[in-house]
Structures are given as structure tokens and as C-alpha cells.
Amino acid sequence: MTASRDFAETLAKVKPEAEKLMAQYPQKRSALLSILHAFQNAEGWVSPEALAAAAEMLDLPVSVVESTASFYTLFFRRPVGQYVLQVCRNLSCQLNGAEEIMAYCREKLNVRHFETTYDGRFSYEEVECLAACDRAPCMQVNLEFVYDLTREKIDEILLAMNAGNFEVAPLPQTVKPDVTWFVAHEGEKKSPGAQGVSSPNDPGGIGDPSGRQMIERIVRDPGLVEARPTAERLVRDGAARLEAGAEH
Numbered sequence: 001m002t003a004s005r006d007f008a009e010t011l012a013k014v015k016p017e018a019e020k021l022m023a024q025y026p027q028k029r030s031a032l033l034s035i036l037h038a039f040q041n042a043e044g045w046v047s048p049e050a051l052a053a054a055a056e057m058l059d060l061p062v063s064v065v066e067s068t069a070s071f072y073t074l075f076f077r078r079p080v081g082q083y084v085l086q087v088c089r090n091l092s093c094q095l096n097g098a099e100e101i102m103a104y105c106r107e108k109l110n111v112r113h114f115e116t117t118y119d120g121r122f123s124y125e126e127v128e129c130l131a132a133c134d135r136a137p138c139m140q141v142n143l144e145f146v147y148d149l150t151r152e153k154i155d156e157i158l159l160a161m162n163a164g165n166f167e168v169a170p171l172p173q174t175v176k177p178d179v180t181w182f183v184a185h186e187g188e189k190k191s192p193g194a195q196g197v198s199s200p201n202d203p204g205g206i207g208d209p210s211g212r213q214m215i216e217r218i219v220r221d222p223g224l225v226e227a228r229p230t231a232e233r234l235v236r237d238g239a240a241r242l243e244a245g246a247e248h
């Protein structure tokens, strides 16, 4: 059940912890990530009020706090379910069956990437490498690792969560989550291959056509993407030409 939300109460709870965290560093801004975790532990997500409160405590612009929070999949910037399943979609996991695991999770939960089940219990996301490649395929549940995934293991985990005896505690839920917890990137200039697709940052796997659309468009019309040398290559090629010139 969703508890009612009182940010003043949250702030009163988090502030003493934040003060202890800030005191551990020569520069208090170094406590930023820990303070964001403290807010998330208290509310189940990092709300706009929490970002503003962290900025005030740390004497930082809110934009700096927000850009830090948005960089990590560790922080949920919209209300999420009590259990957030973040399945790795990167190479080692893919080679060990992640595609099947992701499809199974989506089927069992009846959700897509960045969605929450209607009862608000589970949120689901496909993420980049979790740095546990030796135990692939893997995921994080409420930021705790779960390794060596199989369909059977997913069944056991979901059963335990529904029974309330899963080893990882549920997140507090102070606001009922919407179906999606995706935070759109606003005002981004898209590359030519990404024009007209929902988001160039979408996974492009099953259930999301963006990556496939981009590739098909580029294959159909190779002139669409202008080949420009990178700065690094310009320097290297320039040096090679200089050397060649010196020889002649």
C-alpha cells in the first residue's frame, strides 16, 4: 500500500544523516551521492524536492545535483514499484542468455522497459553492464545483485517477493507510481539517423524498435550519416602526412 507523502517529515529524517555524511569529507559536495541514496532510502525515489534539498545542503546548483542523479541508473527519478528489477542487457549477459531472461521478465510481469506493474509492486528496466560479468546473466533488485539468472530463478524470486519473504527488502513507497517511470530527455538535438525515432537512447531490443529503425535508415541511405574524422584521427592522420612529406 502507498503511504502518504510528507516531504518535511522525510527531510527531518534525512538531515541528521546528511550532516554526518558531509562531515566525513574535506569538501561537503563529495557527500552528494550518499545524500541522494539517503533520500531514496527514505522515500523510495529521488524526488525534485529531494534534489533541491540536497543542492541547498551542499551549496550546489540544483542543475548539478540533477545532472549527477540522472547519470546513474542507481537513482530513480520518478516513483517506482516496491521492487525494481534492473536486468543487464550488455555483452557477457547477452552471450549467456540475457535476451531470454529479459523476455521472460517482461512476459511474467506484463511490462516493458521502464514500466511498473499496475499494482505498483514491480518496476522493470534493462540496463548496461553491471560489472558482474563473471556471474552473467545478472540483475539488480533494489540495487542488490542477483546472479546466474535462469527462468526458474526468476520464478522463485517473484514468488518470494509476492510472499513477502524475498531476501532484499522492498522500497518504501510514498507516491503511487505511474505505468512508466522513464524521464524523457528534453531539447536534445538528435543525429540524422535518430530523427523520427522515439529515443536514440532506447535499447533497440525486443519490445523497442528504435535501434532497428535507426540501423535500417542508415543502411538504406548511407549518405544520411556524414563520415567525419574524429579529432583524434585528424591529429594522427595529420602526423602521418607530415612524416610522409618529410620522407619525400
Ligand code: FES
Pocket: 088, 089, 090, 091, 092, 093, 094, 128, 129, 130, 131, 132, 133, 136, 137, 138
Ligand atoms: S555484461 Fe552483464 S554484468 Fe557485464
